[in-house]
Amino acid sequence: MGEPKAIGYGTAGGRRTLDVLVVGLGPGGGAAAYRAAVAGASVLAIERKKCIGEPVQCAEFIPAPLGRWAQDEGVLRQHIEGMKSFLPSGASEQSPFPGLMVDRARFDRALARRAQEAGAEVMTCTRLTGLDVCTRTAVIGLADGASATVEYRALIAADGPHSAVARLAGLPELPVVHTRQYTVKLLQPHADTDIWLSDEFPGGYGWLFPKGPVANLGMGADRHFEHDLKAPLDRLHARLVAQGLVGSEILSRTGGAIPVGGMRASLVLESVLFVGDAAGLTHPITGAGIAAAVESGECAGRAAARFARADEAAALAGYDEDMRDQYGVALERAAARRRDLERHWRTPNANDDRTMRRGWIAFPEYFSV
Template sequence: MKHVQVLIVGLGPGGGSAARIAAQAGLSVMAVERNRAVGEPVQCAEFVPMPMGAYTRPQGVLYQRIAGMKSVLPSGLEHHSDFPGYMIDRARFDQAIAEAAAEAGAELRCHTRIVALHEDARVARVSREGQDEEISYDVLIAADGPHSTVARLLGLPALETVNTRQYTVPLRREYFDTDIWLSDDYPGGYAWLFPKQDRANLGLGADRAFEDDLKTPLEALRRQLIDEGLIGEEIFYRTGGAIPVGGLRDGLTHGRCLFVGDAAGLTHPITGGGISAAVVSGERAGEASVAYLAGAADAFEDYEEDVRDQFEATISRAVERREFLNRHWRTQAARQDETMRHGWIAFPEYFSPTGI
């Protein structure tokens, strides 16, 4: 049976970052990814905030800089705010992190799924093209997304999610802002247009509890923007996926397992942003693995405390705002600007302690 000190499930930005940190410290690391290639298919709007700038430097990652955000309220009123960041090629972003992990000595296996987990023995069974193999490990890092297989195999509850649908379309002019539409047409979510040079990602998210049909409202928005001359008719790429919106898991560690990124519930429940949290939590999980295997018995407790200190307050506020909005979707209140102002990060009402 093959043994590794750190076994990582998922090679998105969280898993790749954990692999890089652990391998750079000299640990034996294996990371398995269920898809055939790291970063593909892309299920992301591909925006990262300004503090992630260092991660956009590898060749092929950066599309363009973003200056601000336009938030469109139900009345049509537009609110403009500074919101600098970067549009990236998400596949190349993930691949660059994974390449750094491989260069540090991590073993990366794509098209490989975890199919069984014996927690007490610390043995995982993985499968690739019908061939199973058992891997023993000292530390397990779950970076396998909102529908984490590791969590399911450990008997942990599933995370609450919303669904998204996105098109990549031609962009007819230079554009340096992200556009956001807040509307009862997208209950439990919002619609967006994120520019990337001569193309743009046009998409929306919604909660199935309120709306199961994402195609109809997305097609309506697409047609509106075509008529306005902002985008062209062609659809280059279609994608979609699930985003966790219920907040952090009750525990970010479980025995010898650390959860990172979407698998930990670290995605922002209002904006859906999760790339930076995945990278940060992945790096922290890698560091915790190094510390634990060097004899620091409290390394996992420190990981949980550090990640919660950095993200929990922001995520908890967003969960509260979601709960507020969920009481109003499909009512007259959801068609009022004031309601949406309390539920979106661009407005001061969102941050008011008595705002809801």
């Protein structure tokens, strides 16, 4: 996986008609392409990167039920038992929060491989550059610099937090938080994900996710409150080095944007279906989005195939409705908690344990009205 696969455009100006065009091959796009292909649709899935999944921009935790997608060799790296949440006072709370740490690049590639085996055509080094949702026409830039036109019946926008599909269709950008992450050596076995909540990480939190002999140590913050993510992450790193938990050497660095505004007003525009981060399905408090990307991708893939085969408009509306049923309440609560917290960042309240307890999923206060 990762090598561009020729699909017969040949020269610039090539034109192609197909059932489902999937834009982006993260977890959302891989799952969508797989389900649409299994349902019998002709599918082309394009990814702008050369190698699917790389560079990794993720802390690599997935909830336990998503383990069914982590069976391929080398994907599963460690089991997680719980989550330890540290409050500004230093008090901590242990919660059961089982899950898995995965090799995210392999996870994404395994999904894309599954889609390819089901009959989807996969092209890397290929990006969406133009779109007319009314005529259902997309322009894609190919690896050799040429471009081609694709006439689709349904398009699945799985192109992440800064969705090109949304931009080309005239939809607004989603609000995001920014992150910075180091991979460091883990000097003691660790079975929990650790979370730090305080005004040091305004609009986000600090995290340590163990992955066998290494750990992903990172933080997120809202740029309205903090531009410099390096200094607070370096301070957290230094504290953990002093505790003997992690090594001082930074093995690799990454980061990226996480949508935190909640679900788009509509997940369907003409015959375009938005999934995963492009749909705003990422949790506005935890930033977790892999499970929602895979689940929305699967659901959109089925709906797109049904729409393509039978012109069933109800399949598209049903997708939007299903996602609202499944994620609406949790995302709305998280968005409301974010708004509450925004009033407190950079005030003494943000270092009050009570404020942080109400704003974090591990505490009962988060779920109270």
